[in-house]
Amino acid sequence: MSTSALVILSGGQDSATCLYWAQPRFTRLETITFDYGQRHRIELECAARLAKAVGAAHKLVPVNSLSALASNALTDPSVPVKADGGFQNLPSTFVPGRNILFLTLAASYAATRGIRDLVIGACETDFSGYPDCRDVFMSDMERALSSGLDSPIRIHRPLMRLDKAQTFALADELGRLDEVVRETHTCYEGVRDELHAWGYGCGTCPACGLRKKGYEEFKNGAGRR
Numbered sequence: 559m560s561t562s563a564l565v566i567l568s569g570g571q572d573s574a575t576c577l578y579w580a581q582p583r584f585t586r587l588e589t590i591t592f593d594y595g596q597r598h599r600i601e602l603e604c605a606a607r608l609a610k611a612v613g614a615a616h617k618l619v620p621v622n623s624l625s626a627l628a629s630n631a632l633t634d635p636s637v638p639v640k641a642d643g644g645f646q647n648l649p650s651t652f653v654p655g656r657n658i659l660f661l662t663l664a665a666s667y668a669a670t671r672g673i674r675d676l677v678i679g680a681c682e683t684d685f686s687g688y689p690d691c692r693d694v695f696m697s698d699m700e701r702a703l704s705s706g707l708d709s710p711i712r713i714h715r716p717l718m719r720l721d722k723a724q725t726f727a728l729a730d731e732l733g734r735l736d737e738v739v740r741e742t743h744t745c746y747e748g749v750r751d752e753l754h755a756w757g758y759g760c761g762t763c764p765a766c767g768l769r770k771k772g773y774e775e776f777k778n779g780a781g782r783r
């Protein structure tokens with residue numbers, strides 16, 4: 559049976575790994591990327607390249623409302639990136655309800671393309687306290703979207719129970735570790751001047767910290783299943 563999936567692709571490690579995870583599982587892939595006024599454009603460029611490399615259609619959707627709603631470190635360069643100080647003292651990069659919005663937009667677009675399967679790189683293992691990354695939220699959202707679209711929607715979240723080392727291990731199992739290291743971007747600060755073993759980035763922001771630590775654990779044998 560021919561099945562299609564829409565991968566929510568940010569251009570980062572997690573969503574790229576999801577793209578490679580989805581490739582052998584679906585006969586046709588499309589991708590959607592949200593431009594919500596990120597501090598830099600690098601992730602968006604990575605997303606477009608990743609999609610093209612696997613022959614998947616790429617839809618870039620502008621979402622201007624996130625920065626208008628509230629100041630946060632993802633969209634406002636004057637807000638420092640740190641592990642607290644944001645909404646309800648969550649990390650300053652937290653945008654309340656971002657995945658509610660993104661999944662709704664993705665499902666709406668998918669419906670126009672005849673697609674019922676969404677793939678998202680949400681993960682509750684390296685849990686920073688983001689309530690809309692949890693598995694229970696994804697199940698609730700599947701029900702809400704299926705009801706609202708009057709069509710059974712599935713939200714695939716292959717990384718939900720994986721930590722960063724296991725996500726690197728998954729990319730390795732899929733034979734795509736090199737692409738994930740080189741072709742994705744995670745760094746909040748937009749640094750991309752030098753390729754490290756774990757990828758590009760400043761090495762010190764919270765996103766780089768997680769990625770670097772995960773890669774080192776993976777190389778030390780953690781994460782292999």
Ligand SMILES: [Zn+2]
Nearest residue numbers: 745760763766
């Ligand atoms: Zn960084």
